[in-house]
Amino acid sequence: MVDVLLQAWRDGAAAERFFKRLLRSHGSEPRKIVTDKLRSYPVAYRELMPDTIHSTKQYEDNRAEQSHEATRVRERGMRKFKSVKQAQRFLGAHAAVSNLFNLGRHLVRAQHYRDLRVSAFTEWSRAVA
Numbered sequence: 523m524v525d526v527l528l529q530a531w532r533d534g535a536a537a538e539r540f541f542k543r544l545l546r547s548h549g550s551e552p553r554k555i556v557t558d559k560l561r562s563y564p565v566a567y568r569e570l571m572p573d574t575i576h577s578t579k580q581y582e583d584n585r586a587e588q589s590h591e592a593t594r595v596r597e598r599g600m601r602k603f604k605s606v607k608q609a610q611r612f613l614g615a616h617a618a619v620s621n622l623f624n625l626g627r628h629l630v631r632a633q634h635y636r637d638l639r640v641s642a643f644t645e646w647s648r649a650v651a
Contacts, residue, residue, distance in 0.1 A: 530606075532560060532562060533562050534562040534565045534566055536562070537560070537562040537563050537565065537566035537567075538565075538566040538569065538570065540566075541566050541567060541570050541571065542570065545570065545571070551571050551573065551574060552571070552574055553574065553575065554574065554575040554576075554577060555567060555571070555574055555575070555576055555577070556577045556578075556579075556582045557576070557577075557578060558578065559578045563576070563578075564576060619646075623642055623646075625638050625639070625642070
């Protein structure tokens with residue numbers, strides 16, 4: 523998961539805000555972006571990242587959609603946020619921690635998985651110390 527941004531609308535201005543935030547946080551322009559077929563995305567990306575390849579193929583965004591599943595489960599359980607700002611703050615932190623601890627166990631060998639877990643917990647203890 524790259525980022526989560528809660529917005530009331532899914533129009534061109536909202537897409538532009540999202541892409542600006544991504545560019546600001548990651549520092550460089552990506553080679554390729556994968557989105558759903560929402561028509562506001564091409565407008566925003568052509569304006570901000572004209573050299574980037576934009577793909578909207580049917581199954582290519584499945585990886586992104588699956589990464590949002592855990593976020594949606596947390597949202598359902600915590601619907602009573604006092605404000606959008608509070609929800610955004612939580613989801614931003616949740617995304618970072620989720621990326622650190624949710625490792626694709628089925629994609630790596632057991633020893634490599636254990637090494638990744640050790641490094642994740644070392645990173646976590648350094649972050650909270």
